[in-house]
Amino acid sequence: MDKKILLIALIMGAVAILLGAFGAHGLKKMLTLDQLNTFEVGVRYQIYHALFLLFVANNSLLTLKQKGIVLYLVVIGVILFSGSIYLLSTVSLTALKTKLIGPLTPVGGLLLIASWLYVFYCVFAKK
Template identity: 55%
Template sequence: MNKKILILAAIFGILSVVLGAFAAHGLKALITTQALQTFETGVRYQMYHALLLLFVGNSAFVSEKSKKAIFYLILLGILFFSGSIYGLATNELSGFNFKSIGFITPIGGLLLIVSWIILLINFLKIKGDNS
Protein backbone atom coordinates (compact mmCIF):
# COMPACT_ATOMS: atom_id res chain seq x y z
CA MET A 1 0.00 0.00 0.00
CA ASN A 2 2.85 2.39 0.81
CA LYS A 3 4.10 2.26 -2.78
CA LYS A 4 0.64 3.11 -4.15
CA ILE A 5 0.34 5.99 -1.70
CA LEU A 6 3.76 7.37 -2.62
CA ILE A 7 3.06 7.04 -6.35
CA LEU A 8 -0.23 8.93 -5.96
CA ALA A 9 1.59 11.57 -3.90
CA ALA A 10 4.14 12.03 -6.68
CA ILE A 11 1.45 12.20 -9.37
CA PHE A 12 -0.57 14.77 -7.42
CA GLY A 13 2.59 16.76 -6.73
CA ILE A 14 3.65 16.77 -10.39
CA LEU A 15 0.17 17.75 -11.52
CA SER A 16 0.04 20.54 -8.93
CA VAL A 17 3.19 22.11 -10.29
CA VAL A 18 2.09 21.65 -13.91
CA LEU A 19 -1.40 23.04 -13.29
CA GLY A 20 -0.04 25.92 -11.22
CA ALA A 21 2.36 26.88 -14.00
CA PHE A 22 -0.40 26.47 -16.58
CA ALA A 23 -2.66 28.78 -14.57
CA ALA A 24 0.04 31.41 -14.07
CA HIS A 25 1.18 31.45 -17.69
CA GLY A 26 -1.55 29.98 -19.88
CA LEU A 27 -4.80 30.89 -18.17
CA LYS A 28 -3.89 34.34 -16.88
CA ALA A 29 -5.02 36.11 -20.06
CA LEU A 30 -8.06 33.87 -20.58
CA ILE A 31 -9.95 33.97 -17.27
CA THR A 32 -10.77 36.59 -14.66
CA THR A 33 -8.51 37.29 -11.70
CA GLN A 34 -11.15 35.78 -9.40
CA ALA A 35 -11.35 32.61 -11.53
CA LEU A 36 -7.54 32.39 -11.50
CA GLN A 37 -7.52 32.64 -7.70
CA THR A 38 -10.17 29.92 -7.56
CA PHE A 39 -8.07 27.69 -9.82
CA GLU A 40 -5.03 28.29 -7.60
CA THR A 41 -7.07 27.18 -4.57
CA GLY A 42 -7.57 23.81 -6.26
CA VAL A 43 -3.84 23.60 -6.98
CA ARG A 44 -2.93 24.50 -3.40
CA TYR A 45 -5.23 21.87 -1.87
CA GLN A 46 -3.95 19.26 -4.30
CA MET A 47 -0.35 19.99 -3.25
CA TYR A 48 -1.24 19.96 0.46
CA HIS A 49 -2.69 16.50 0.05
CA ALA A 50 0.23 15.28 -2.08
CA LEU A 51 2.45 16.19 0.88
CA LEU A 52 0.04 14.47 3.28
CA LEU A 53 0.22 11.31 1.18
CA LEU A 54 4.04 11.44 1.29
CA PHE A 55 3.82 11.54 5.07
CA VAL A 56 1.21 8.78 5.33
CA GLY A 57 3.13 6.52 2.95
CA ASN A 58 6.24 6.84 5.12
CA SER A 59 4.61 6.73 8.54
CA ALA A 60 4.76 3.85 10.98
CA PHE A 61 2.13 5.63 13.11
CA VAL A 62 -0.70 4.94 10.65
CA SER A 63 -2.26 1.47 10.43
CA GLU A 64 -2.43 -0.31 7.07
CA LYS A 65 -6.23 -0.23 7.18
CA SER A 66 -6.16 3.52 7.78
CA LYS A 67 -3.57 4.05 5.05
CA LYS A 68 -5.88 2.36 2.58
CA ALA A 69 -8.84 4.47 3.67
CA ILE A 70 -6.79 7.69 3.55
CA PHE A 71 -5.49 6.78 0.07
CA TYR A 72 -9.00 6.40 -1.37
CA LEU A 73 -10.45 9.37 0.52
CA ILE A 74 -7.72 11.67 -0.76
CA LEU A 75 -7.88 10.26 -4.29
CA LEU A 76 -11.63 10.87 -4.52
CA GLY A 77 -11.45 14.05 -2.45
CA ILE A 78 -8.95 15.69 -4.79
CA LEU A 79 -10.77 14.50 -7.90
CA PHE A 80 -14.03 15.94 -6.58
CA PHE A 81 -12.71 19.05 -4.80
CA SER A 82 -9.81 20.25 -6.91
CA GLY A 83 -11.16 18.73 -10.12
CA SER A 84 -14.48 20.54 -9.82
CA ILE A 85 -12.71 23.77 -8.88
CA TYR A 86 -10.56 23.52 -12.02
CA GLY A 87 -13.70 23.04 -14.07
CA LEU A 88 -15.61 25.85 -12.38
CA ALA A 89 -12.70 28.29 -12.74
CA THR A 90 -12.37 27.56 -16.45
CA ASN A 91 -16.10 27.17 -17.08
CA GLU A 92 -16.16 29.98 -19.66
CA LEU A 93 -13.52 28.18 -21.76
CA SER A 94 -15.36 24.88 -22.16
CA GLY A 95 -18.56 23.69 -23.74
CA PHE A 96 -19.58 21.91 -20.53
CA ASN A 97 -21.32 23.80 -17.74
CA PHE A 98 -19.33 22.77 -14.66
CA LYS A 99 -21.78 24.67 -12.44
CA SER A 100 -24.14 21.74 -12.93
CA ILE A 101 -21.72 19.47 -11.03
CA GLY A 102 -20.55 22.09 -8.53
CA PHE A 103 -22.26 20.13 -5.74
CA ILE A 104 -19.34 17.65 -5.77
CA THR A 105 -16.90 20.32 -4.52
CA PRO A 106 -18.10 20.17 -0.89
CA ILE A 107 -18.35 16.37 -1.09
CA GLY A 108 -14.68 16.31 -2.07
CA GLY A 109 -13.86 18.67 0.78
CA LEU A 110 -15.68 16.41 3.21
CA LEU A 111 -13.70 13.37 1.98
CA LEU A 112 -10.46 15.31 2.58
CA ILE A 113 -11.59 16.26 6.09
CA VAL A 114 -12.43 12.62 6.88
CA SER A 115 -8.92 11.59 5.78
CA TRP A 116 -7.45 14.03 8.31
CA ILE A 117 -9.79 12.74 11.02
CA ILE A 118 -8.62 9.16 10.38
CA LEU A 119 -5.04 10.39 10.68
CA LEU A 120 -5.86 12.09 13.99
CA ILE A 121 -7.49 8.92 15.34
CA ASN A 122 -4.33 6.96 14.48
CA PHE A 123 -2.21 9.51 16.34
CA LEU A 124 -4.48 9.35 19.39
CA LYS A 125 -4.00 5.56 19.48
CA ILE A 126 -0.21 5.81 19.76
CA LYS A 127 0.90 4.02 22.91
CA GLY A 128 3.70 5.06 25.19
CA ASP A 129 5.20 8.33 26.35
CA ASN A 130 5.95 9.96 23.04
CA SER A 131 4.59 13.37 24.10
Protein backbone atom coordinates in the same frame (compact mmCIF):
# COMPACT_ATOMS: atom_id res chain seq x y z
CA MET B 1 1.05 0.06 0.15
CA ASP B 2 3.66 2.64 1.18
CA LYS B 3 5.20 2.57 -2.30
CA LYS B 4 1.76 2.94 -3.92
CA ILE B 5 0.89 5.92 -1.70
CA LEU B 6 4.29 7.48 -2.33
CA LEU B 7 3.94 7.12 -6.11
CA ILE B 8 0.41 8.55 -6.10
CA ALA B 9 1.58 11.46 -3.92
CA LEU B 10 4.45 12.19 -6.31
CA ILE B 11 2.18 12.10 -9.37
CA MET B 12 -0.42 14.24 -7.59
CA GLY B 13 2.28 16.78 -6.71
CA ALA B 14 3.71 16.85 -10.23
CA VAL B 15 0.25 17.34 -11.75
CA ALA B 16 -0.45 20.15 -9.27
CA ILE B 17 2.76 21.91 -10.31
CA LEU B 18 1.90 21.46 -13.99
CA LEU B 19 -1.61 22.80 -13.45
CA GLY B 20 -0.25 25.72 -11.42
CA ALA B 21 2.13 26.65 -14.22
CA PHE B 22 -0.63 26.20 -16.79
CA GLY B 23 -2.92 28.46 -14.76
CA ALA B 24 -0.25 31.11 -14.26
CA HIS B 25 0.90 31.17 -17.87
CA GLY B 26 -1.53 29.40 -20.18
CA LEU B 27 -4.79 30.65 -18.70
CA LYS B 28 -3.57 34.12 -17.69
CA LYS B 29 -5.00 35.84 -20.78
CA MET B 30 -8.17 33.74 -20.93
CA LEU B 31 -9.52 34.00 -17.39
CA THR B 32 -10.34 36.84 -15.06
CA LEU B 33 -8.24 37.43 -11.96
CA ASP B 34 -11.00 35.92 -9.80
CA GLN B 35 -11.14 32.81 -11.99
CA LEU B 36 -7.35 32.44 -11.85
CA ASN B 37 -7.43 32.81 -8.06
CA THR B 38 -10.12 30.13 -7.86
CA PHE B 39 -8.06 27.83 -10.11
CA GLU B 40 -5.10 28.40 -7.78
CA VAL B 41 -7.17 27.24 -4.78
CA GLY B 42 -7.61 23.87 -6.51
CA VAL B 43 -3.87 23.66 -7.17
CA ARG B 44 -3.03 24.62 -3.60
CA TYR B 45 -5.27 21.99 -2.04
CA GLN B 46 -4.00 19.36 -4.44
CA ILE B 47 -0.38 20.05 -3.48
CA TYR B 48 -1.27 20.13 0.23
CA HIS B 49 -2.77 16.68 -0.05
CA ALA B 50 0.14 15.34 -2.10
CA LEU B 51 2.35 16.37 0.81
CA PHE B 52 -0.13 14.86 3.26
CA LEU B 53 0.11 11.54 1.40
CA LEU B 54 3.91 11.71 1.60
CA PHE B 55 3.52 12.04 5.37
CA VAL B 56 1.06 9.14 5.48
CA ALA B 57 3.32 6.88 3.39
CA ASN B 58 6.24 7.49 5.72
CA ASN B 59 4.36 7.26 9.01
CA SER B 60 4.88 4.15 11.10
CA LEU B 61 1.96 4.83 13.44
CA LEU B 62 -0.60 3.86 10.78
CA THR B 63 -1.31 0.32 9.65
CA LEU B 64 -1.37 -0.57 5.96
CA LYS B 65 -5.16 -0.79 6.08
CA GLN B 66 -5.42 2.65 7.67
CA LYS B 67 -3.04 4.09 5.07
CA GLY B 68 -5.19 2.58 2.33
CA ILE B 69 -8.31 4.23 3.73
CA VAL B 70 -6.54 7.60 3.88
CA LEU B 71 -5.29 7.12 0.32
CA TYR B 72 -8.78 6.56 -1.05
CA LEU B 73 -10.28 9.43 0.94
CA VAL B 74 -7.58 11.81 -0.32
CA VAL B 75 -7.59 10.70 -3.97
CA ILE B 76 -11.37 10.83 -4.30
CA GLY B 77 -11.45 14.06 -2.28
CA VAL B 78 -8.86 15.76 -4.50
CA ILE B 79 -10.58 14.60 -7.67
CA LEU B 80 -13.92 15.96 -6.48
CA PHE B 81 -12.66 19.09 -4.71
CA SER B 82 -9.78 20.32 -6.85
CA GLY B 83 -11.17 18.79 -10.03
CA SER B 84 -14.50 20.57 -9.65
CA ILE B 85 -12.71 23.84 -8.85
CA TYR B 86 -10.62 23.49 -12.02
CA LEU B 87 -13.77 22.93 -14.04
CA LEU B 88 -15.78 25.68 -12.35
CA SER B 89 -13.02 28.27 -12.71
CA THR B 90 -12.65 27.54 -16.44
CA VAL B 91 -16.38 27.26 -17.22
CA SER B 92 -16.12 30.39 -19.39
CA LEU B 93 -13.89 28.36 -21.74
CA THR B 94 -16.11 25.27 -21.81
CA ALA B 95 -19.77 24.44 -22.23
CA LEU B 96 -20.06 22.56 -18.95
CA LYS B 97 -23.16 22.81 -16.78
CA THR B 98 -22.10 24.19 -13.41
CA LYS B 99 -25.20 22.88 -11.65
CA LEU B 100 -23.79 19.38 -12.07
CA ILE B 101 -20.25 20.30 -11.00
CA GLY B 102 -20.88 22.69 -8.10
CA PRO B 103 -22.12 20.10 -5.57
CA LEU B 104 -18.96 18.01 -6.05
CA THR B 105 -16.74 20.62 -4.39
CA PRO B 106 -18.15 20.34 -0.85
CA VAL B 107 -18.34 16.54 -1.09
CA GLY B 108 -14.65 16.46 -2.03
CA GLY B 109 -13.89 18.88 0.79
CA LEU B 110 -15.66 16.65 3.29
CA LEU B 111 -13.61 13.66 2.12
CA LEU B 112 -10.39 15.65 2.54
CA ILE B 113 -11.43 16.73 6.04
CA ALA B 114 -12.37 13.12 6.82
CA SER B 115 -8.90 11.95 5.77
CA TRP B 116 -7.21 14.30 8.23
CA LEU B 117 -9.62 13.46 11.04
CA TYR B 118 -9.22 9.74 10.36
CA VAL B 119 -5.43 10.05 10.70
CA PHE B 120 -5.96 12.01 13.92
CA TYR B 121 -8.22 9.24 15.22
CA CYS B 122 -5.75 6.50 14.23
CA VAL B 123 -2.83 8.23 15.94
CA PHE B 124 -4.87 9.21 19.00
CA ALA B 125 -6.24 5.67 19.46
CA LYS B 126 -2.81 4.07 19.06
CA LYS B 127 -1.72 2.25 22.21
